[in-house]
Amino acid sequence: MGSALIVVAVSIATFVIFGYLLFIWWLDRYEREPLWIVLLAFLWGAVGGTCLGCLLSAPFAFIAGLIPIAGAQEVISAVIVAPFAEEFTKALVFIPLVATFHFDNETDGLIYGAAAGLGFAAVENLLYYFSALEGGTGAVLTLVVMRTLFSALVHCTSSAILGMAIGYARHRSGPGRWLKWPLAGYLIAVANHALWNLSATFAGFTGTPDVLRGGLLLLGILLVIGASIVLFLLTQMSLKREHEVIRRYLHQEADKGTLPHEHADIIPFWRKRRKSGWAPQGVDKEEYIKAATLLAFRQHQMEIAEGDRLERYRNEIQGFRKQIRMMLGR
Secondary structure, three states, X not given: OHHHHHHHHHHHHHHHHHHHHHHHHHHOOOOOOOHHHHHHHHHHHHHHHHHHHHHHHHHHHHHHHOOOOOOHHHHHHXXXXXXXXXXXXXXXXXXXXXXXXXXXXXXXXXXXXHHHHHHHHHHHHHHHHHHOHHXXXXXXXXXXXXXXXXXXXXXXXXXXXXXXXXXXXXXXXXXXXXXXXXXXXXXXXXXXXXXXXXXXXXXXXXOOOHHHHHHHHHHHHHHHHHHHHHHHHHHHHHHHHHHHHHHHHHHHHHHOOOOOHHHHOOOOOHHHHHOOOXXXXXXXXXXXXXXXXXXXXXXXXXXXXXXXXXXXXXXXXXXXXXXXXXXXXX
């Protein structure tokens, strides 16, 4: 009975993580990233992030083990080594994404970062569950709850914050953008990860008074909840900026005759554009919305970019205009 309960609990916990992933992907209402690429980011976190994270952490954990102080290796490994190593290896997913221009803004960076973080958490959680089997059913179920509700969100929010920073730098100008913004995001991600590990590590020490143990766990839980709320608010702010960009540039395109003014008043509002009857008959509404949205994004990106990217954005803008006009018979 105990084994069956553990299998059910672990299965539910894994599905909950996928639920987190789908919810975060759904939040990107204006121009959702292809789900298959989001799943690849999840897979990178699950396989590449965990394997490289272990390899990168191992030598530093070995050095920490040479310190002749009780508990030093555990604290240093959990609070310093793991956050720095794991946030770095999860973030490597952005190298191909940046190289292939697969995201447009902070929201997209958040989605991919969250996916990588959740993939990492899914595999890491399974390893912890297997290692806790000797403690019995109660120990495993407690671990399932804690790691599903909190540890998974730590990985998710940490990588998502770093992803937002990379997404912000993605279309900005100046070579310094690839240093200051990703570095700031990385340090915030590491700090968020380290604070949770700090509270969990000291709470787990043998001999820690129950009152202190409870206080440390409560502090860690509050930090996770606070980080999740902040991330949600940042997501809403980013989506609001997307709405304003789409509305502003589509009205400019309507003035040029690219699309009707009434469509420029519908496409920036995700609820309005879901309704039927407003798109011309025979027009693929989803493709039309996607082309119009990307046209607005490229107009905005061309304003804030510089160098050889300007020509690429200019060509893409012309391509989207042509596509929209052909769809509408203009």
